Amino acid sequence: MQDFAALVDRLVYTRSRNGKLDRIADYLRSTADPDRGWALAALTGALSFAAVKSSTIRNLLMERVDPVLWNLSRDFVGDTAETASLLWPDPAYDVPPPPSLSEAVETLDRMTRASALSELPKLLDRLDPPGRYALLKLATGAMRIGISARLAKLAFAQAFDVRVEDVEEYWHGLAPPYEALFAWAADGAEPPDTGNMPLFRPFMLAHPLEDARVDLADYAAEWKWDGIRVQLVHAGGETRLYSRTGDDITGSFPEMAEALPFACVLDGELLVRGSHQGGEANERIQGGAASFNALQQRLGRKTVSKAMREQYPAFVRLYDALIVEDEDLRELPWEDRRRRLEALLPRLPQDRFDLSSTVEAADFEELTRIRASARDDAIEGLMLKRRDSPYVAGRRVGLWYKWKRDPLLVDCVLMYAQRGSGKRSSFYSDYTFGCWDGDPDQGAELLPVGKAYFGFTDEELKKIDHYVRQHTTNRFGPVRETDKSLVFEVAFDSVHESKRHKSGLAMRFPRIHRIRWDKPAEEADRIDALRALVRD
Amino acid sequence: MIADFAWIRPEPHGIHVVPADSWIDPSQPVERALVTHGHADHARGGHGQTVATPATLAIMDLRYQTKNGLPAEYGETIRLAGGVDVTYLPAGHVLGSAQILLEHAGERVIVTGDYKRRADPTCPPFLPTPCDIFITEATFGLPVFVHPPIAGEMAKLRTVLAENPDACVLVGAYALGKAQRVIAELRAHGHHDPIYLHGALEKMCRLYEDFGINLGELRLVSEAKKDDLRGHVVVCPPGALNDRWSRRLPDPITAMASGWMRVRQRARQRNVELPLIVSDHADWCELTDTIAEVNPHETWITHGREEALLRWCQLNQRRARALALVGYEDEDD
Known part of the structure; x- marks a missing residue:
C-alpha cells in the first residue's frame, strides 16, 4: 500500500x-x-x-x-x-x-x-x-489525479514495450487485476482471446473549426446532433452500448440492445424521438429528434419502465461503421465506410436506427448560410469530415471538424460564489448569476438563471476571487453572497423552460464569456430577454 | 473577573493602544507604530515613529528607509505616554520577530504577531509569558495543519538532490525568514556545498549574516554559468518559481518551502513538484498548546483561520473572540 x-x-x-x-x-x-x-x-x-x-x-x-x-x-x-x-x-x-x-x-x-x-x-x-x-x-473510486485511462494504457505499453493499440484491444475484455494482460506483455504469454467479446473501440473525435475554412470537394458536411455519442457493439451474441468515455450504458437503453441483430461496431448519436431538433422528420432538414433535455430523462437509470420507453423512445442516428461482421472497415476512407453504412441500413429496424444525412451545399459560403439558419431549427451546428479519412482513435488534426453555431450571449449579474474543489480549492470559482425580473430602477429583483465555473483564465479567476472576498454580504458555508455588482457576459448554447430555477429558465452549456468590470449591474439583461431565446 | 481593557482596542487597520496613541502593526501610516516583525503585511513604511527590535528596524530600513526608529531590545521595557509599558519578547518567527507585552493599570496584554514554537537557527525561541489577554495569530489555525519535523523535510530535499545530479533543485521560499531558515537548516543537516540565490534574496541574506547568522557559502545565480548549477540548491522568492527567470536554470525541480504544502492542491496550484512542509508559523498543535500554556483570561484571535481556533477555545471553555483586522495576507509562508 x-x-x-x-x-x-x-x-x-x-x-x-x-x-x-x-x-x-x-x-x-x-x-x-x-x-x-x-x-x-x-x-x-x-x-x-x-x-x-x-x-x-x-x-x-x-x-x-x-x-x-x-x-x-x-x-x-x-x-x-x-x-x-x-x-x-x-x-x-x-x-x-x-x-x-x-x-x-x-x-x-x-x-x-x-x-x-x-x-x-x-x-x-x-x-x-x-x-x-x-x-x-x-x-x-475517485482518484482524480489527472491520469486518464489512455495515459495509463500508454504507460503500460511503455513499461513492457508493446503496442498501445494492442493494449487497448485486449484491455477492455479483461477484469482487474488483469493478470492475463501482464502475462502477455511482461512474460511473453499468448495474447488474451478477445475475438468474441463486445469490446469498446476508442472513438474518432473532431477539432473545433474556429476560423478555418475547408474545401467541400475534400470534406462532407453532416448536422451535429445534440444527444450522446455512442458506440453499439454486437459480438458473441451480446450487444453493448458504450458512451464517449467507454462507459457501458446498455442498461439504460435496453431497446437499443435488442435492436441490433448481427455482429458489428457502429458509431452514432443516441437521441429521443421528437420534433425539437430540426422539426418533424422532413426533407429539407433531417429532424425528428427531441431536445437533449428529453434524452436526459433516460440517462443514468438502472431500470427503465415501459412508460419511460414509450414516452421517450430512444433511437440512434448512425454516423459510421467500424466493423461489419468480421470485416474491420477502420482503414477505409470515410466515403467507402459511408457507402457500407448506407447499405447496412435496410437490415436494421427503422424505429431504432436512421442515418445521419449529409448536408449538401455548392460551396463553403452556402454552407455558412445553412449553418447560420441552424439556430432557428435548434440544431447544434455542423460536422465536417474529410472524405478520405480513415477511422482513427482520438482527435487527429485535419480529419474531422465540429463547427458549432455561434453561442448566445446575455449579460448577467454575479449573485453567489462557491469555493471550487481540486486544483481550484480555496478559490471562489463556481458562480451563480441572475437577470432582472423587471426594471431595476423600479425595484426589480435578480433571479438566478444559471451557474458556470469555466470560461475564464487563471488570472481572471484570481481577480474574481479577490472581488468576491471584497464584496461579500453574506456567508452560507462554502458559498458567499455578493453585493451583486459584477456583470458577466455569459455565453450559452440554448435556453429551456425549467422548474429547477425560480426564473423558470435553464441554460445549456453556460460559460463566462467576458467579465464586464466596466458595466453597471443595473444595465444587465432582464429575464424577458432571455425567455425570448427559448426554442422549446 | 475580566477587566474592561478599554485602553486597548482592535480597529480594522490595527490594534490601537489608546493611552499611548500607538498602533500595533498598523496597515496605514500612523504617528507611532509598534511593529512585531519585518514582514510587509505587518511592517509598513511612513510612520512618524517606529518601535521595533534592532533587527526588525534594520529589515525595515532595507525596505523602506525607515526614519525615526526606536530600538527595543528583547526583554527591555519602554515606558510610553499615558503610562503604558511595552516589552518586546522573542516570538521565534523570523530574525527580530517579537511578541509585544503591554502593561497598563495592572493589566497585561500580549500581541504575538506571527510566531512558532519549533527551533529555528535564525532566531531565539518564543518565550511563553503570562498575561490577561493573549492576542494570537491563526494563520495555520485548522487541525489539518500539523507541520512535520524539519529534519524529514531537509532529508527529502537532499535525497532528490542526490538522485538528480544533472538537475538543480529550485526552492521557493519567502524572501525574509524562510529563505534564510532553509539555508541555515540545510547547513545544520550537513549540506556544505555552495547555495545559489536569486538576486532578490541577496541583501536579506547579507543582513542575516550581519546579525551573526552563518549561512555558509552563498553565490548568485546571475553570476553563475548554467552548468555550474547542476546538482545544486537554488533559492528564490515564491513568485520567481514559475517566472521567466527560472528558464535559465538547468532542468530545475521545483520545490517550495511552506506550511501550505501540507495540502496537496495548494502545492499543485503552485506547480510544485517537491513540496517541503516548512513553516515559520505555529501549526494547530502549537497554537492550541500555547494558549493552554499561557493560560490567559481571554484570547483574541487576529488573522488567519479564526473560526476554527475560536471553536477550539469554546470546546475547551476558554473565553475568546475573533478580531476582524484587515490587510494581513496569507503570506507565502
Whole structure:
C-alpha cells in the first residue's frame, strides 16, 4: 500500500505527461501481480466499492473530530479524502503492519455499508497520512489525479514495450487485476482471446473549426446532433452500448440492445424521438429528434419502465461503421465506410436506427448560410469530415471538424460564489448569476438563471476571487453572497423552460464569456430577454 | 473577573493602544507604530515613529528607509505616554520577530504577531509569558495543519538532490525568514556545498549574516554559468518559481518551502513538484498548546483561520473572540 501511496503522490506532483508515464511504467515494472493490476485498475477508475461512500468517510470522522472543525477543515482543503487522511487520529494501540494493496482491495471488496464502519477504521489505523489518502481515494473510486485511462494504457505499453493499440484491444475484455494482460506483455504469454467479446473501440473525435475554412470537394458536411455519442457493439451474441468515455450504458437503453441483430461496431448519436431538433422528420432538414433535455430523462437509470420507453423512445442516428461482421472497415476512407453504412441500413429496424444525412451545399459560403439558419431549427451546428479519412482513435488534426453555431450571449449579474474543489480549492470559482425580473430602477429583483465555473483564465479567476472576498454580504458555508455588482457576459448554447430555477429558465452549456468590470449591474439583461431565446 | 481593557482596542487597520496613541502593526501610516516583525503585511513604511527590535528596524530600513526608529531590545521595557509599558519578547518567527507585552493599570496584554514554537537557527525561541489577554495569530489555525519535523523535510530535499545530479533543485521560499531558515537548516543537516540565490534574496541574506547568522557559502545565480548549477540548491522568492527567470536554470525541480504544502492542491496550484512542509508559523498543535500554556483570561484571535481556533477555545471553555483586522495576507509562508 505504501508503494502505491508513493506512486499516487508522485503523480499528484508530476507536471509533465512524460514524467507521469515514466513513473507509472516504473511502478508497473517493479511491482508484482496482483498489486500492479489493482494499481492499474485504481488509476483508470475501474475499481469501485459500494460499501464506502464519501458520506461513510464523513461519518467516521464526525465520530472522531468535532463536526465544526471537520467542516471548516473540509471546506479549506476542498477534498474529503485528503481532509480525512490529515485528521485521522493516530491509533492508541499497537497496529499490525500496513496492508498490501491487494489486501486493502480484498478487504474493501468484502465490506458492506454496515461493516465498513468498523473495518475501514482498522485499515486506516495501519497507515500514515499518504497511505490513508491513497486508501480513501481507492475506496471511493475517485482518484482524480489527472491520469486518464489512455495515459495509463500508454504507460503500460511503455513499461513492457508493446503496442498501445494492442493494449487497448485486449484491455477492455479483461477484469482487474488483469493478470492475463501482464502475462502477455511482461512474460511473453499468448495474447488474451478477445475475438468474441463486445469490446469498446476508442472513438474518432473532431477539432473545433474556429476560423478555418475547408474545401467541400475534400470534406462532407453532416448536422451535429445534440444527444450522446455512442458506440453499439454486437459480438458473441451480446450487444453493448458504450458512451464517449467507454462507459457501458446498455442498461439504460435496453431497446437499443435488442435492436441490433448481427455482429458489428457502429458509431452514432443516441437521441429521443421528437420534433425539437430540426422539426418533424422532413426533407429539407433531417429532424425528428427531441431536445437533449428529453434524452436526459433516460440517462443514468438502472431500470427503465415501459412508460419511460414509450414516452421517450430512444433511437440512434448512425454516423459510421467500424466493423461489419468480421470485416474491420477502420482503414477505409470515410466515403467507402459511408457507402457500407448506407447499405447496412435496410437490415436494421427503422424505429431504432436512421442515418445521419449529409448536408449538401455548392460551396463553403452556402454552407455558412445553412449553418447560420441552424439556430432557428435548434440544431447544434455542423460536422465536417474529410472524405478520405480513415477511422482513427482520438482527435487527429485535419480529419474531422465540429463547427458549432455561434453561442448566445446575455449579460448577467454575479449573485453567489462557491469555493471550487481540486486544483481550484480555496478559490471562489463556481458562480451563480441572475437577470432582472423587471426594471431595476423600479425595484426589480435578480433571479438566478444559471451557474458556470469555466470560461475564464487563471488570472481572471484570481481577480474574481479577490472581488468576491471584497464584496461579500453574506456567508452560507462554502458559498458567499455578493453585493451583486459584477456583470458577466455569459455565453450559452440554448435556453429551456425549467422548474429547477425560480426564473423558470435553464441554460445549456453556460460559460463566462467576458467579465464586464466596466458595466453597471443595473444595465444587465432582464429575464424577458432571455425567455425570448427559448426554442422549446 | 475580566477587566474592561478599554485602553486597548482592535480597529480594522490595527490594534490601537489608546493611552499611548500607538498602533500595533498598523496597515496605514500612523504617528507611532509598534511593529512585531519585518514582514510587509505587518511592517509598513511612513510612520512618524517606529518601535521595533534592532533587527526588525534594520529589515525595515532595507525596505523602506525607515526614519525615526526606536530600538527595543528583547526583554527591555519602554515606558510610553499615558503610562503604558511595552516589552518586546522573542516570538521565534523570523530574525527580530517579537511578541509585544503591554502593561497598563495592572493589566497585561500580549500581541504575538506571527510566531512558532519549533527551533529555528535564525532566531531565539518564543518565550511563553503570562498575561490577561493573549492576542494570537491563526494563520495555520485548522487541525489539518500539523507541520512535520524539519529534519524529514531537509532529508527529502537532499535525497532528490542526490538522485538528480544533472538537475538543480529550485526552492521557493519567502524572501525574509524562510529563505534564510532553509539555508541555515540545510547547513545544520550537513549540506556544505555552495547555495545559489536569486538576486532578490541577496541583501536579506547579507543582513542575516550581519546579525551573526552563518549561512555558509552563498553565490548568485546571475553570476553563475548554467552548468555550474547542476546538482545544486537554488533559492528564490515564491513568485520567481514559475517566472521567466527560472528558464535559465538547468532542468530545475521545483520545490517550495511552506506550511501550505501540507495540502496537496495548494502545492499543485503552485506547480510544485517537491513540496517541503516548512513553516515559520505555529501549526494547530502549537497554537492550541500555547494558549493552554499561557493560560490567559481571554484570547483574541487576529488573522488567519479564526473560526476554527475560536471553536477550539469554546470546546475547551476558554473565553475568546475573533478580531476582524484587515490587510494581513496569507503570506507565502
